[in-house]
Amino acid sequence: MSKSLQAIRGMNDILPEQTPLWRYFEGTVARLLDNYGYKQIRMPIVEFTELFKRSIGEVTDIVEKEMYTFEDRNGDSLTLRPEGTAACVRAVLEHGLTGAGQPQKLWYIGPMFRHERPQKGRYRQFHQIGLEVFNIDGPDIDAELIVLTWRLWGLLGIRDAVKLELNSLGTSESRGRYKVALVEYLSAHLDKLDEDSQRRLKTNPLRVLDTKNADTQAVLVNAPKMADYLDDESRIHFEGLKARLDAAGIPFVINTKLVRGLDYYSKTVFEWVTDKLGAQGTVCAGGRYDGLVEQMGGKPTTGVGFAMGIERLILLLETLEQVPEEISRQVDVYLCAFGEAAELAALALSEKVRDELPNLRLQVNAGAGSFKSQFKKADKSGALYALILGDDELAQQVIGFKPLRGQGEQQNIAFDALAAHLATCVVQG
Numbered sequence: 475m476s477k478s479l480q481a482i483r484g485m486n487d488i489l490p491e492q493t494p495l496w497r498y499f500e501g502t503v504a505r506l507l508d509n510y511g512y513k514q515i516r517m518p519i520v521e522f523t524e525l526f527k528r529s530i531g532e533v534t535d536i537v538e539k540e541m542y543t544f545e546d547r548n549g550d551s552l553t554l555r556p557e558g559t560a561a562c563v564r565a566v567l568e569h570g571l572t573g574a575g576q577p578q579k580l581w582y583i584g585p586m587f588r589h590e591r592p593q594k595g596r597y598r599q600f601h602q603i604g605l606e607v608f609n610i611d612g613p614d615i616d617a618e619l620i621v622l623t624w625r626l627w628g629l630l631g632i633r634d635a636v637k638l639e640l641n642s643l644g645t646s647e648s649r650g651r652y653k654v655a656l657v658e659y660l661s662a663h664l665d666k667l668d669e670d671s672q673r674r675l676k677t678n679p680l681r682v683l684d685t686k687n688a689d690t691q692a693v694l695v696n697a698p699k700m701a702d703y704l705d706d707e708s709r710i711h712f713e714g715l716k717a718r719l720d721a722a723g724i725p726f727v728i729n730t731k732l733v734r735g736l737d738y739y740s741k742t743v744f745e746w747v748t749d750k751l752g753a754q755g756t757v758c759a760g761g762r763y764d765g766l767v768e769q770m771g772g773k774p775t776t777g778v779g780f781a782m783g784i785e786r787l788i789l790l791l792e793t794l795e796q797v798p799e800e801i802s803r804q805v806d807v808y809l810c811a812f813g814e815a816a817e818l819a820a821l822a823l824s825e826k827v828r829d830e831l832p833n834l835r836l837q838v839n840a841g842a843g844s845f846k847s848q849f850k851k852a853d854k855s856g857a858l859y860a861l862i863l864g865d866d867e868l869a870q871q872v873i874g875f876k877p878l879r880g881q882g883e884q885q886n887i888a889f890d891a892l893a894a895h896l897a898t899c900v901v902q903g
Contacts, residue, residue: 482598484592484598484599492788494804495792499784499791502629503583506626507581512605514581515581516582517558517561518555519584521552521553521560522550522551522553523541523543525561526553526555528560528769528770530557530738534681536556536557539589540588541553541554555587557586558584558781559779562580562582562779566606566608567767567770572775578606578609579607580607581606582603594789595751595783595785601785602782603782604760605779605780606777607779608767610778613712613715613742614714616778617715619760619778619780620638620719621722621724623746624638624724631794632748635749635794636747637725637747638726638727638744639726639727639728639747640715640716641700642701642712643708643739644700644703644705644740645740646765647705648708649703656679656680656682657675659696660675666692671690680733681733683730683732684731699730711741715742729745732744739761740765741762742761742778744760745759746782748790751789754786757782757787758780760778760779762776762778763777763778764776802856806857806896807835807836807896807900808836808839808851808857808859808861809837809838810848810860810861810862811839812865813864819863820839820863821838823863826893827896830893831896831897839852852878853878858878859896859899859900862884871888872886872888872889873887875887875895
């Protein structure tokens with residue numbers, strides 16, 4: 475017997491009962507970004523592999539171990555995008571969006587792919603919303619990105635569950651000086667480092683700061699600090715960012731071990747973290763990448779951005795019980811019709827009501843059925859009210875109106891008064 479078809483491990487279906495929460499979250503973010511002046515861009519999910527090697531860094535875990543890479547029929551090496559910034563930068567360069575120093579404030583949404591060990595909040599296909607800003611070099615735009623996420627957490631009701639961590643990685647020159655000092659220090663304690671950190675020490679020493687190994691963390695307590703190697707430009711930029719966050723009343727902590735996992739970051743890096751989701755605590759992260767556009771073949775162009783993990787934020791909303799009650803209800807009114815003549819009238823009447831109340835979620839019964847079976851469907855739909863149309867109602871040009879949740883008696887409403895009555899009961903509360 476053949477094996478039943480299943481989704482690939484770590485790549486999950488989002489089922490109909492889950493999508494209302496996703497749509498609520500995505501809609502909340504989209505409206506907020508509209509209000510802040512960000513424009514949406516949509517990029518392909520497949521890019522040339524070289525794009526990610528040049529941008530993310532060949533010695534990062536993502537490029538070395540996690541990318542889904544394959545050859546197409548032309549022999550080109552292609553990769554399912556593991557993150558969005560590189561693809562966005564490629565699109566900006568290809569279409570000349572930042573020519574003549576033109577500022578751009580962009581956002582995108584979609585699936586990303588990394589071959590990691592699947593666990594709760596960490597999947598092989600996962601979804602992100604990302605923001606990227608080009609040609610604005612002051613700390614004011616860094617602050618705006620953080621301020622708007624703070625506003626988003628307020629809209630979602632999760633501010634008390636997240637914490638902002640900040641650091642500055644300085645310029646490539648100051649970071650280079652720091653790497654020398656860090657490698658010298660860690661090399662003197664090589665026997666106390668875990669195996670993964672020993673490997674990173676040779677390839678990407680800053681990532682040692684990211685370790686979760688307790689013994690290595692103990693060694694890092696007395697390690698050199700990036701702050702002591704910052705250049706004046708980066709220090710002034712970082713102080714400007716902190717001053718703006720203080721002015722906006724946004725609490726933060728300085729995490730000197732925060733480096734992010736991608737090579738292109740410089741100056742500001744930040745993460746929003748939570749302790750409500752176990753090991754997968756980062757829900758939003760980003761920073762500056764002022765050299766990335768030039769590194770990818772463009773003219774010197776400043777850049778800053780972040781990405782938030784949709785799965786983790788959805789999980790956080792569910793964990794904190796911050797799912798609005800109304801989004802679980804996808805139907806406001808369910809119309810039951812009995813008999814051919816009533817079904818024809820129901821179709822015409824429902825469309826007339828939709829013309830007058832375009833935001834009303836009105837479902838008309840399909841597939842006929844007895845009075846009992848249609849009412850069972852109406853109740854299961856989650857609708858607040860049922861409308862009842864049979865031969866008797868049709869003869870009187872009225873429709874039965876019955877509350878399905880809470881108190882209230884059934885009453886008859888004239889056809890021409892139905893929209894106004896529903897507007898009072900449903901659309902306005």
